[in-house]
Amino acid sequence: MIITIKGGFDKDGLPECVRSVDVSSGEVIGIVGPTGSGKSSLISDLEQFAQGDTPSRRYVLIDGFPPDPEIRHDPRRKPVAQLSQNMHFLADMSVREFISMHARSRGRDPGLLSKVLEMANTLTGEPVHADDNLTELSGGQSRALMVADIAVISDSPIVLIDEIENAGIRKKEALRLLSGEGKIVLVVTHDPLLALMTERRIVMRNGGMAKVINTTDEERRFCDSLFRVDTWLLSLRELIRRGEVLSATEAVI
Amino acid sequence: MKMVIIAGTPGSGKTSVLMHAIKNLQDLGLRAAVVKVDCLWTEDDARIKRLGVPVRVGLARDMCPDHYSIYNTEEMISWASSEGADVLLNETAGLCLRCAPYPDRALAVCVIDVTSGPNTPLKIGPLLTTADVVVATKGDLVSQAEREVFRERVVEVNPGCRIVEANGLTGKGSRELADIIRDSRDIEGEMLLRHNPPLAVCTLCTGELRTAKKHHRGVLRHLDGFTEYVGE
Ligand SMILES: Nc1nc2c(ncn2[C@@H]2O[C@H](COP(=O)(O)OP(=O)(O)O)[C@@H](O)[C@H]2O)c(=O)[nH]1
Ligand SMILES: Nc1ncnc2c1ncn2[C@@H]1O[C@H](COP(=O)(O)OP(=O)(O)O)[C@@H](O)[C@H]1O
Numbered sequence: 001m002i003i004t005i006k007g008g009f010d011k012d013g014l015p016e017c018v019r020s021v022d023v024s025s026g027e028v029i030g031i032v033g034p035t036g037s038g039k040s041s042l043i044s045d046l047e048q049f050a051q052g053d054t055p056s057r058r059y060v061l062i063d064g065f066p067p068d069p070e071i072r073h074d075p076r077r078k079p080v081a082q083l084s085q086n087m088h089f090l091a092d093m094s095v096r097e098f099i100s101m102h103a104r105s106r107g108r109d110p111g112l113l114s115k116v117l118e119m120a121n122t123l124t125g126e127p128v129h130a131d132d133n134l135t136e137l138s139g140g141q142s143r144a145l146m147v148a149d150i151a152v153i154s155d156s157p158i159v160l161i162d163e164i165e166n167a168g169i170r171k172k173e174a175l176r177l178l179s180g181e182g183k184i185v186l187v188v189t190h191d192p193l194l195a196l197m198t199e200r201r202i203v204m205r206n207g208g209m210a211k212v213i214n215t216t217d218e219e220r221r222f223c224d225s226l227f228r229v230d231t232w233l234l235s236l237r238e239l240i241r242r243g244e245v246l247s248a249t250e251a252v253i
Numbered sequence: 254m255k256m257v258i259i260a261g262t263p264g265s266g267k268t269s270v271l272m273h274a275i276k277n278l279q280d281l282g283l284r285a286a287v288v289k290v291d292c293l294w295t296e297d298d299a300r301i302k303r304l305g306v307p308v309r310v311g312l313a314r315d316m317c318p319d320h321y322s323i324y325n326t327e328e329m330i331s332w333a334s335s336e337g338a339d340v341l342l343n344e345t346a347g348l349c350l351r352c353a354p355y356p357d358r359a360l361a362v363c364v365i366d367v368t369s370g371p372n373t374p375l376k377i378g379p380l381l382t383t384a385d386v387v388v389a390t391k392g393d394l395v396s397q398a399e400r401e402v403f404r405e406r407v408v409e410v411n412p413g414c415r416i417v418e419a420n421g422l423t424g425k426g427s428r429e430l431a432d433i434i435r436d437s438r439d440i441e442g443e444m445l446l447r448h449n450p451p452l453a454v455c456t457l458c459t460g461e462l463r464t465a466k467k468h469h470r471g472v473l474r475h476l477d478g479f480t481e482y483v484g485e
């Protein structure tokens with residue numbers, strides 16, 4: 001599958017610098033840019049398969065053609081899984097009830113609940129249980145559950161992620177689980193580790209796609225040390241949460 | 254002329270969605286006129302007037318706002334025609350969940366806020382179950398999974414409806430709604446309600462203030478569900 005984003009117009013109504021971007025199955029693309037530069041709007045255009053009918057007037061094509069209108073209007077047929085910026089669930093029900101209900105709405109086996117929980121618990125230090133109430137989960141637990149739900153229940157060929165950093169979850173692992181095999185992944189991020197894990201990144205400015213940068217080999221060499229820093233930070237966070245006192249041995253990355 | 258009833262609980266996003274849809278209708282070359290019905294007070298007319306479309310307000314006061322809206326259907330239509338409108342949009346107060354103010358030939362749009370939780374579609378009654386189009390707003394505030402579970406609940410109670418996922422802030426979904434309005438049929442002849450509204454059925458409807466049971470007459474229902482007729 002190839003998704004094509006045809007450039008539209010920025011906030012001043014000027015044509016976007018990037019006129020067209022193709023993304024094929026198996027690719028992970030980053031979206032970067034300051035707050036308000038249009039990152040979430042670009043994700044939203046992809047989610048809706050915009051046809052010149054959103055503020056940016058972009059077009060999104062599947063394998064070179066506009067998608068069947070039926071696919072646009074029926075989310076159950078949309079090949080898109082989306083992790084939005086929301087850090088919490090609002091539905092007042094148990095994790096069990098909610099995940100089973102979501103599985104049914106996607107025509108999946110409600111028994112996948114145990115798999116969802118198992119995966120969520122690899123991403124967060126605070127375990128999520130089936131009988132927990134959704135609204136009582138912490139930000140980290142909610143994000144971990146959202147990621148696992150997308151990887152197991154939604155399991156769509158196109159995955160759109162609006163920031164997975166800042167939730168205190170293992171983000172590299174989360175991106176790996178969300179990407180699965182051969183999916184098209186677009187991830188909005190300010191996080192150097194995640195940005196360098198992508199093959200290319202779209203730079204947003206004033207509502208428009210300003211340029212596309214290919215991740216260089218030089219940049220990729222940052223990845224290992226960034227990953228070590230990230231793991232170190234998470235482990236310190238965990239020690240502090242458990243009420244322990246950090247010692248000099250922890251100061252080594 | 255086409256007529257669209259936009260119903261839904263207060264704060265669900267009716268005015269926000271309506272305003273985006275009006276802009277899209279204008280792009281499609283259609284002239285809109287809006288009637289806002291509320292109980293005591295509204296400021297929606299001032300918001301909508303900024304779009305340069307004719308707006309009229311009706312305040313129902315102590316009458317059920319939906320009964321009031323239905324009772325004034327003809328007046329709204331003749332006013333909108335005198336304004337040269339192609340589409341009459343009526344935003345209801347959305348306070349009475351027993352009533353569904355949808356005439357059969359009008360396009361019935363129920364606006365519902367997904368942050369109200371997946372059980373809300375089961376609580377809303379005829380307002381939702383007899384609508385042609387269900388506009389689900391505020392999806393930006395919840396996860397995709399929550400939107401999908403919510404949608405499933407809507408389909409459970411109204412299997413034939415068209416669901417539009419809209420955002421009152423960004424205008425997402427408003428073009429789709431405008432297209433549905435453009436393609437809806439014209440109103441003509443006598444119209445019938447889709448769902449019979451409960452009329453004045455008890456002494457409370459006509460102004461009795463005392464709470465004690467012995468003062469009440471009419472068709473009355475007890476807490477345990479037992480319904481009886483009290484009176485001559
Ligand atoms: N986050 C979010 N807020 C919305 C959305 N739609 C409407 N709102 C907000 O909800 C509030 C009520 O909207 P309004 O259109 O006045 O609702 P009405 O009472 O049904 O007419 C306003 O503050 C809107 O800005 C939406 O899709 N997302
Ligand atoms: N191409 C565009 N044309 C018009 N408005 C835009 C465009 N891109 C973004 N916007 C508007 O700019 C605001 C900020 O965009 P958003 O996507 O939320 O930015 P970010 O996610 O980068 O913080 C939103 O109100 C959005 O509707």
Ligand SMILES: [Mg+2]
Pocket residue numbers: 039040085
């Ligand atoms: Mg954003």
Ligand SMILES: [Mg+2]
Pocket residue numbers: 267268269297344
């Ligand atoms: Mg309103």
Ligand SMILES: [Zn+2]
Pocket residue numbers: 317318319320349350351352450
């Ligand atoms: Zn009523």
Ligand SMILES: [Zn+2]
Pocket residue numbers: 453454455456457458459
């Ligand atoms: Zn009464």
